[in-house]
Amino acid sequence: MGTNQKVMNNRVRIVVVGDSGVGKTSLTHLITHNESLIRPGWTVGCNIQVKMHPFREGTSRECPYFVELFDVGGSLNHKNTRSVFYAGIDGIILVHDLTNAKSQRQLVDWLYEIVNKEGKDTNKSNGNSMPPSPPSPLSSCSSDTPGTDGHILFDMEEFMGATQTPILVMGTKLDLMDEKRHPKMGVKKPGGIADKCGAEEIWLNCRNSRSLAAGTTDAVKLSRFFDRVIEKRKALRAALAFGVSSPNVVSPPDRRRFGPTSDKMEASVLPLLDTNDLK
Numbered sequence: 001m002g003t004n005q006k007v008m009n010n011r012v013r014i015v016v017v018g019d020s021g022v023g024k025t026s027l028t029h030l031i032t033h034n035e036s037l038i039r040p041g042w043t044v045g046c047n048i049q050v051k052m053h054p055f056r057e058g059t060s061r062e063c064p065y066f067v068e069l070f071d072v073g074g075s076l077n078h079k080n081t082r083s084v085f086y087a088g089i090d091g092i093i094l095v096h097d098l099t100n101a102k103s104q105r106q107l108v109d110w111l112y113e114i115v116n117k118e119g120k121d122t123n124k125s126n127g128n129s130m131p132p133s134p135p136s137p138l139s140s141c142s143s144d145t146p147g148t149d150g151h152i153l154f155d156m157e158e159f160m161g162a163t164q165t166p167i168l169v170m171g172t173k174l175d176l177m178d179e180k181r182h183p184k185m186g187v188k189k190p191g192g193i194a195d196k197c198g199a200e201e202i203w204l205n206c207r208n209s210r211s212l213a214a215g216t217t218d219a220v221k222l223s224r225f226f227d228r229v230i231e232k233r234k235a236l237r238a239a240l241a242f243g244v245s246s247p248n249v250v251s252p253p254d255r256r257r258f259g260p261t262s263d264k265m266e267a268s269v270l271p272l273l274d275t276n277d278l279k
Contacts, residue, residue: 010055011066012226012233013088017110018095019103020074023172026206027095028071031222035209043073046085053226065230069093079113086117091166091229094193098171098203107169107193166228167199168221175205200225 016024025047029037032049051067072085092114096104194201202218204211212219 010064011068012090012229013068013070014091014093014229015070015072015086015089015114016093016095017072017114018074019097019100019106020076022074022095022097022100022103023206024071024074024095027170027172027204028069030204030206030209030212032069034212036207042075043071044075045073045078046082047071047073053223053230055227055230057223065226067226067229083113083117086114089114089165090233091168091225094167094169094199096169096171098173099176104171104193111193111197164232166225166232167197168225169194169197169199169201171201171203172206174203175207 016028018024020042023040025040025043026037028047028049029035029040032051047070049069049071051069053065053067054062055065056062070085070089072082092111094107094110096107193199200221202221204218210216212222
């Protein structure tokens, strides 16, 4: 296989999801072009941006990879058709607006939608709190009233254990936050969705082209996430080369993602994910 063909085969697909208007298009443009998008438009269907990422940069394993970012439109009008973009994904970026707390709570619905792209039943009963059938994705968190049944409960251990899909949580519009509120202290809540997923979080201002400048903490986090996505993809290819046909065969858990208390990935470590926990 020639060098050019090998490089072309080195590609991973990451889906970028979140409510409409949170800034996904501006974010993907910043990631792929290292510049702010002056007049972002509304995404209809899916907008695909590609970034060349040096996998394991600075090591003997370094090699270029194409990172395809599938910016999926968040309009409710397309919720029944966008599942086509979830097929064959290697990673997930969950995006929320730092000035809109509801958009952060909605991220669990987006995860639920991705998990159930093939109708897989990942719901678990929680006494009488669960409705008889799962609610439609993106509608279960529409009520902010505590104690209601309008929430989703699915098995995060099953999701993380079966797919090991790397996840990154990103908060946008940091420039619109009141600095006196110390946004980075106030937005991240213990037990939030990033903690539930064992994911890192990044808060940034997409209007500032230096937000993801090389060498910054956030740029390092993003690069580390891309490396995890590529490692997952490489492990899958290796498994298939050995004749393993299951699409869910992946590398062992990355302890850096799950933390020091989750080495054995026991059931008690990754509890059921309930949207009420994220409020």
